Amino acid sequence: MGAMAEPKILLVTVPAQGHINPSLQLAKRLIHYGVHVTFMTAASAFNRMNKTFTTTQGLSYATFSDYDQGFNRRTADLNLYMAELRRCGSQALRELIVESINTGTRFNCVVYSLMLPWVATVAREFHIPATFLWNQQATLFNIYYQSSKRYEEVIENGVKDPMFVMELPGLPPLSRYDLPSFYIPPNPLAFVLPTLKEHFEILDEETNPKVLVNTIDELEAEAMKAVDKYKLVGIGPLMPSNPNETSIGGDIFKVSKEKKEMEWLNSKPKSSVIYVSFGSLAVLSKAQIEEIAKGLLETGRPFLWVIREDGTEQKTGEEKGLSCEEELEKQGMIVPWCSQVEVLSHRSVGCFVTHCGWNSTFESLVCGVPMVTFPQVSDQPTNSKLVEDVWKTGVRLTKNEEGLVEGCEIKRCLELVMGGGERGEEIRKNAKKLKELTREGAKENGSSDKNLKAFLNELSINRQ
């Protein structure tokens, strides 16, 4: 069994909900295998986390400061923020590693997530192995990897030619509409593509570069194979493994203690409820929210809608609240945050209107819930493409000329997915198939479990 007493892994994560959730899930799995995990992120997110996880044995926390209020898109320039994170984070990380060495508790490995290549650089200064955790889907890694030598060219073509199509091994042809938003100017997040290049350069310096991916081998086999230079291994889904395992303690938004929405869901028939959520970062215009409300009301179906307190753009002088609040309350329920995996696992939920963040998409696949997709930025358009054209478990909403998805379009897509037609039946059947496939890969001794054990074995942390 274990070659070393109490092996230690340091997990460093971007301070955003979509990154914290999969990292904490990985922490849980590692702890299950007898590893002591130190979870490190920026203080802004750490201070907001509900931290029910602090009582877990085998887990400790470390933080580094960040200058603003973290990932608050309204106040922070993310380009400056990421530079500041690198500066403060590198310093704090060095101090933490030095302290661990001085106290005889040196880390066996540092696992760092997306957008934090500097973590690997610091770990190497101390000759500690650093492993990259890609907490998005393998397809996206494939896209960034295959085009990494010609980002500028892709951006040029993508803009100039509306008929532009990217053809890559292991992927269906991708239009500009399916590509990650960082390829389509104006891209306000200038740091992203250079940081990805840095990630690849760091991997290139390793002898047998391996990347842990929040996916399942069987789900994205072709995309994974297409990345021939690095070994991608699926260790997902990094989400709670059963609906009762609800709190991972990483929520940076407050979940109400009573969880009235769960009671409300209990009162609804099987597969009847539309669940609507746009993740932790997306901010929708007031006009768009009104259209969603219209569409939901027109379906006549019950819905559970997450509208975060910071999730709506408010113009000065504009009235707060929704124009049809009363009708909405009669037909559905609006909450500021919920325990999403618990909701998606509920038998009453029949469809997920999602922005297609990778966590939400993956959670929906694992729970067998068909989707109506409304991608916003980043990897979300690509996830939407996979949902609609590869896994065929949902449909994408179409915007009008003003860039708005109208209520009638929302109703059309919801009826298509939940109604009696042939396409809806096909989509629901596929959602069930994907649920089985992902559960198979995720179970004990399934591909993800084996891959994680193999990773630990390579670190001489043998777990049978």
Ligand code: UDX
């Ligand atoms: C971001 C990016 O947008 C996403 O594309 C990327 O893959 C990861 O980082 P975010 O936009 O927040 O994340 O979306 P998503 O990846 O779906 O993560 C949101 C997480 O919050 C999910 O794990 C979801 O279960 C959780 N959530 C969301 C809740 O627990 N309750 C809610 O009410 C809403």
